[in-house]
Amino acid sequence: MWVKSQIVYEAILTAAEGEFAENGYVKATINNIARRAETSSSNVYVYFQSKLEIALAVYEPWFKNQILALEQSVSQKRTVERKLTCLLEGLWKSIPRDENRLTAMHIQALATATPRDPYSSELLRWTESKIAEILSGVFDKDEDPHNDYLAVAHMIMLTFDGVGMRQNLRQPLDRSGQMISQMVSMLARS
Amino acid sequence: MWVKSQIVYEAILTAAEGEFAENGYVKATINNIARRAETSSSNVYVYFQSKLEIALAVYEPWFKNQILALEQSVSQKRTVERKLTCLLEGLWKSIPRDENRLTAMHIQALATATPRDPYSSELLRWTESKIAEILSGVFDKDEDPHNDYLAVAHMIMLTFDGVGMRQNLRQPLDRSGQMISQMVSMLARS
DNA sequence: TCCCTCAAACGAATGCCATTCGATAATAAG
DNA sequence: CTTATTATCGAATGGCATTCGTTTGAGGGA
Numbered sequence: 001m002w003v004k005s006q007i008v009y010e011a012i013l014t015a016a017e018g019e020f021a022e023n024g025y026v027k028a029t030i031n032n033i034a035r036r037a038e039t040s041s042s043n044v045y046v047y048f049q050s051k052l053e054i055a056l057a058v059y060e061p062w063f064k065n066q067i068l069a070l071e072q073s074v075s076q077k078r079t080v081e082r083k084l085t086c087l088l089e090g091l092w093k094s095i096p097r098d099e100n101r102l103t104a105m106h107i108q109a110l111a112t113a114t115p116r117d118p119y120s121s122e123l124l125r126w127t128e129s130k131i132a133e134i135l136s137g138v139f140d141k142d143e144d145p146h147n148d149y150l151a152v153a154h155m156i157m158l159t160f161d162g163v164g165m166r167q168n169l170r171q172p173l174d175r176s177g178q179m180i181s182q183m184v185s186m187l188a189r190s
Numbered sequence: 191m192w193v194k195s196q197i198v199y200e201a202i203l204t205a206a207e208g209e210f211a212e213n214g215y216v217k218a219t220i221n222n223i224a225r226r227a228e229t230s231s232s233n234v235y236v237y238f239q240s241k242l243e244i245a246l247a248v249y250e251p252w253f254k255n256q257i258l259a260l261e262q263s264v265s266q267k268r269t270v271e272r273k274l275t276c277l278l279e280g281l282w283k284s285i286p287r288d289e290n291r292l293t294a295m296h297i298q299a300l301a302t303a304t305p306r307d308p309y310s311s312e313l314l315r316w317t318e319s320k321i322a323e324i325l326s327g328v329f330d331k332d333e334d335p336h337n338d339y340l341a342v343a344h345m346i347m348l349t350f351d352g353v354g355m356r357q358n359l360r361q362p363l364d365r366s367g368q369m370i371s372q373m374v375s376m377l378a379r380s
Numbered sequence: 381t382c383c384c385t386c387a388a389a390c391g392a393a394t395g396c397c398a399t400t401c402g403a404t405a406a407t408a409a410g
Numbered sequence: 411c412t413t414a415t416t417a418t419c420g421a422a423t424g425g426c427a428t429t430c431g432t433t434t435g436a437g438g439g440a
Contacts, residue, residue: 005416005417008417008418026302026304027304029397029398030397030398030399039417039418040419040420041397041398041399041419042399042401042419042420043417043418043419045398045399045400046416046417046418050398050399107301108301108302110355110356110358110359111297111298111301111302111355111358112298112302113359114214114358115358115360119359121359121361121362121363125363148372150365150368151365151368151369151371152369152372154368154369155349155369155372155373157352158348158349158351158352158353158356159345159348160352161348161351161352161355161356162347162348162349162351162352162355165300165301165351165352165355166300166348166351168301168303168304169303169305169309169311171311173315175340175344178337178338178340178341178344179341179344181341182338182341183345186376186377186379189379195387195388198388198389219425219427220427220428221426221427229388229389229390231426231427231428232389232391232392232429232430233388235427235428235429236387236388236389240427240428241427241428382439382440383438383439383440384437384438384439384440385436386435387436388434388435388436389432389433389435390431390432390433390434391430391431391433392429392430392432393428393429393430394428395426395427395429396425396426396427396428397424397425398423398424398425399423399424399425400421400422400424401420401421401422401423402419402420402421402422403418403419403421404417404418404419404420405417405418405419406415406416407414407415407417408413408414408415408416409412409413409414409415410411410412410413410414
């Protein structure tokens with residue numbers, strides 16, 4: 001059917017995940033990915049249209065898992081403050097600082113993309129809805145001023161992008177702790 | 191000494207500003223910059239160590255001016271809410287959406303940099319202090335829990351980075367208005 | 381006026397990489 | 411067994427940052 005060869009396709013994805021994790025988006029090369037997947041760089045283009053497409057294919061499932069796991073963690077906390085802190089620490093610390101640095105690689109990929117590249121904001125929208133839903137659950141009001149939560153979720157995600165972007169650079173100063181507690185207290189006051 | 195070098199130096203900076211504004215960081219080429227400055231690409235390396243260095247040299251003065259102008263605008267507003275709105279609209283709308291798109295180009299430059307590249311976070315720190323100072327002035331409390339303002343300033347700047355990063359992509363949905371008013375009301379409640 | 385030195389300038393590499401091409405090999409279909 | 415399609419590969423192609431080796435020309439000293 002459609003799938004050329006499921007095995008090779010997945011070998012490429014796995015190879016790419018390793019390569020991106022080690023080298024980030026810019027320094028990773030299709031040749032290295034091909035070598036890891038035990039095929040040729042030209043053959044990679046039978047399965048993917050571009051380097052960007054590979055990056056997105058690697059990132060999406062990883063990131064969705066991270067978010068779903070985070071949702072779990074948040075739900076296990078008892079108080080509003082703990083829930084909010086858990087959410088923000090996940091998004092502004094744990095996930096972007098994850099070993100494999102896929103967040104930074106994703107940011108690199110998007111930053112170097114042009115408007116003509118095949119990017120869809122579907123994943124971003126999915127994530128923002130999810131966060132809005134979590135926030136809504138934290139305060140559990142059913143009257144649903146959902147738009148407010150979406151706006152906050154959007155800001156949280158833009159900050160997440162910023163954190164990921166700054167991950168590349170050696171940041172001598174880490175203000176994330178203060179930032180999180182500040183934001184938690186502002187949100188909790190709502 | 192050669193008076194000429196100053197002239198060429200500035201010709202390169204001007205040329206680079208034009209080139210970066212038109213093409214962003216990634217698509218801009220040293221060759222184009224050299225051509226605009228009426229010199230050769232190799233000669234550019236007499237004045238700058240790398241493409242990144244040029245980008246930062248172009249960005250810094252432009253951005254500082256934007257911030258100083260914004261500080262002015264904020265100071266002319268009368269109420270707390272108007273001041274905050276002015277500040278956030280500047281940082282999350284006007285500056286990143288500026289014609290010349292230098293914000294997006296700066297993000298591209300940083301996102302593609304490696305930790306070994308000659309980046310200093312001095313400008314970021316300067317900006318965050320400035321924003322903290324502005325916030326402090328808005329609420330004009332002299333007791334100065336300055337660290338809280340710095341944390342908020344940091345978050346504002348990370349969001350700014352996120353906005354600039356997303357500028358590359360055609361974003362179909364613009365939630366910046368809601369985001370700003372939401373943030374203003376959260377801050378004003380402090 | 382004539383050298384001599386050294387910064388400034390340049391054209392031609394170098395090396396790296398995403399992406400494409402053209403040609404085979406393998407496989408499925410009839 | 412033939413034919414069409416797919417997968418694979420090695421060898422381009424084209425673009426670009428950066429480096430190299432050499433040349434040029436201004437300024438100071440003789």
